[in-house]
Amino acid sequence: MSDLSVLYDAPGPRARRRNALYAVLFLAVLAGAAWWIYGRLTDRGELEWRLWEPIFTDSRLWTNFVLPGLKDTLVAAGLSMAIALPLGALLGIGRLSDHRWIRVPAGAVVEFFRAIPVLLLMLFANEAYFQWSSVTSDLRPLYAVVTGLVMYNASVLAEVVRAGVLALPRGQADAGRAIGMRKGQIMSNVLLPQAVTSMLPAIVSQLVVIVKDTALGGQLVQYTELRSTIGDIDNNFVSLLAAFTLITVIYVVLNFLLTSFAGWLEGRIRRGKRGTGAVLSTTTTDEMDVAGDVPGPPRLGKGPDTRT
Amino acid sequence: MLDFSFLDLDEYDLFGAFWMTVQLTVASAIGSLIWGTVLAAMRVSPVPVMRAFGTLYINIVRNIPLTIVIVACAQVLAFRLEITLGAGPDIDDRNFRLAVLGLVAYTSTFVCEALRSGINTVPVGQAEAARALGLNFTQVLRLVVLPQAYRSVVAPLANVLIALTKNTTVAMAIGVAEAAFLMNEMIENEARPLEIGVLFAAGFILLTLPSGLLLGRLARKLAVKR
Numbered sequence: 311m312s313d314l315s316v317l318y319d320a321p322g323p324r325a326r327r328r329n330a331l332y333a334v335l336f337l338a339v340l341a342g343a344a345w346w347i348y349g350r351l352t353d354r355g356e357l358e359w360r361l362w363e364p365i366f367t368d369s370r371l372w373t374n375f376v377l378p379g380l381k382d383t384l385v386a387a388g389l390s391m392a393i394a395l396p397l398g399a400l401l402g403i404g405r406l407s408d409h410r411w412i413r414v415p416a417g418a419v420v421e422f423f424r425a426i427p428v429l430l431l432m433l434f435a436n437e438a439y440f441q442w443s444s445v446t447s448d449l450r451p452l453y454a455v456v457t458g459l460v461m462y463n464a465s466v467l468a469e470v471v472r473a474g475v476l477a478l479p480r481g482q483a484d485a486g487r488a489i490g491m492r493k494g495q496i497m498s499n500v501l502l503p504q505a506v507t508s509m510l511p512a513i514v515s516q517l518v519v520i521v522k523d524t525a526l527g528g529q530l531v532q533y534t535e536l537r538s539t540i541g542d543i544d545n546n547f548v549s550l551l552a553a554f555t556l557i558t559v560i561y562v563v564l565n566f567l568l569t570s571f572a573g574w575l576e577g578r579i580r581r582g583k584r585g586t587g588a589v590l591s592t593t594t595t596d597e598m599d600v601a602g603d604v605p606g607p608p609r610l611g612k613g614p615d616t617r618t
Numbered sequence: 619m620l621d622f623s624f625l626d627l628d629e630y631d632l633f634g635a636f637w638m639t640v641q642l643t644v645a646s647a648i649g650s651l652i653w654g655t656v657l658a659a660m661r662v663s664p665v666p667v668m669r670a671f672g673t674l675y676i677n678i679v680r681n682i683p684l685t686i687v688i689v690a691c692a693q694v695l696a697f698r699l700e701i702t703l704g705a706g707p708d709i710d711d712r713n714f715r716l717a718v719l720g721l722v723a724y725t726s727t728f729v730c731e732a733l734r735s736g737i738n739t740v741p742v743g744q745a746e747a748a749r750a751l752g753l754n755f756t757q758v759l760r761l762v763v764l765p766q767a768y769r770s771v772v773a774p775l776a777n778v779l780i781a782l783t784k785n786t787t788v789a790m791a792i793g794v795a796e797a798a799f800l801m802n803e804m805i806e807n808e809a810r811p812l813e814i815g816v817l818f819a820a821g822f823i824l825l826t827l828p829s830g831l832l833l834g835r836l837a838r839k840l841a842v843k844r
Contacts, residue, residue, distance in 0.1 A: 316746060317758055336668055350701075422819070
């Protein structure tokens with residue numbers, strides 16, 4: 311039921327009048343809420359232009375705070391993705407292994423780190439680096455943030471890899487076996503190359519989750535990412551509300567671009583003639599894992615639920 | 619190897635902290651289920667303005683880090699605009715309410731998307747049959763489509779609930795005394811990261827694993843066989 315207009319008939323004259331009435335009422339409620347917030351804001355002088363002006367006129371706001379913060383956010387997110395991806399691939403392939411002594415530990419690791427909040431992992435990593443390593447104190451926040459994110463996202467990406475391999479038609483592995491390939495060869499020459507294509511959208515949308523999660527690091531382990539610059543911007547240039555608005559807009563635009571890119575990739579792969587056309591939906595790995603659970607290893611061939 | 623002798627339950631209110639996590643989770647879960655359903659109804663409604671609002675809300679709120687949502691609730695709403703959600707002078711109570719507000723605003727977008735994907739699993743014929751009987755939009759949704767959609771989204775909603783449980787830790791950013799808040803305090807005082815890490819990891823696994831298993835079983839039981 312992807313075309314949701316099936317829920318209602320094509321509106322006739324009465325329905326159209328009623329819909330227009332609903333639209334007007336809804337807009338009135340929205341306008342009322344907006345008016346109330348506007349009154350509240352002007353009462354407290356939050357909307358005075360001088361409190362917002364530096365965003366557009368003062369380049370120091372950008373060069374000293376926003377851009378370095380954005381850079382740190384992207385560095386942490388990029389590093390985490392670069393380290394978590396191979397680790398996740400190993401864990402995911404491990405979970406598909408025929409050997410129980412590989413499959414069970416890999417599964418345990420994945421389930422363990424998926425059940426723990428990223429925040430706790432960061433706190434733990436920060437203290438662990440402090441006590442048991444010689445990482446300098448100015449590098450420690452980055453290490454802590456990246457370690458926490460890698461531990462969590464490697465286990466999420468392991469599930470992506472597993473789902474990607476399981477989503478391939480059963481015939482692919484059968485054909486590999488039929489021409490005498492060994493298990494490792496089937497995985498590395500047949501299954502993985504195709505799975506990578508189908509996983510790309512899911513991986514890109516996992517980047518959105520990582521970018522959002524870097525914001526935890528600023529609060530707790532004093533990593534100087536984008537969110538943590540809000541305080542500095544507020545102290546030096548504009549009002550707190552303006553600082554929050556600016557940073558929020560940057561996050562929304564960045565993540566919206568990533569999400570759109572993932573959607574575009576998904577559509578492109580779906581339409582493509584090469585490959586199997588199997589694709590992991592961008593929603594399968596969303597933080598909230600909307601598309602549901604991935605079927606277990608015994609059900610090879612029956613792919614995971616990849617509806618969008 | 620692990621030495622838990624530092625753990626003094628009179629000094630560290632471990633059960634109180636996890637009880638706070640549970641309270642945050644339950645309050646936010648109820649709130650986001652309601653608001654998420656309203657958003658989902660808007661997104662499939664015949665009124666274009668409501669559809670546009672739903673889409674806009676979800677695309678914006680989903681892309682903001684939860685940390686920003688919750689910190690903004692405390693700093694902008696409470697301190698600057700003095701919107702305290704009817705909380706008294708008690709600062710703990712106020713922070714709790716603000717944290718729930720932030721969690722509801724954020725989590726409801728995922729509830730809405732889960733519900734919408736659930737609506738997508740209901741066969742077209744169901745809605746067509748309902749319309750053929752002369753039911754209007756609200757009746758189609760309320761009597762035919764949503765009851766089936768809810769059944770098929772138990773599994774995705776369970777995942778949202780588990781993610782929500784983990785996300786409540788972000789409330790420590792505005793000083794709600796839940797599990798992560800206590801963990802931070804303990805790690806600073808005791809310098810025993812491994813023991814403390816194991817302790818809190820176990821706590822969260824105890825919280826998320828049973829609800830995941832239970833809801834997974836419920837999902838299989840409720841799912842509409844097609």
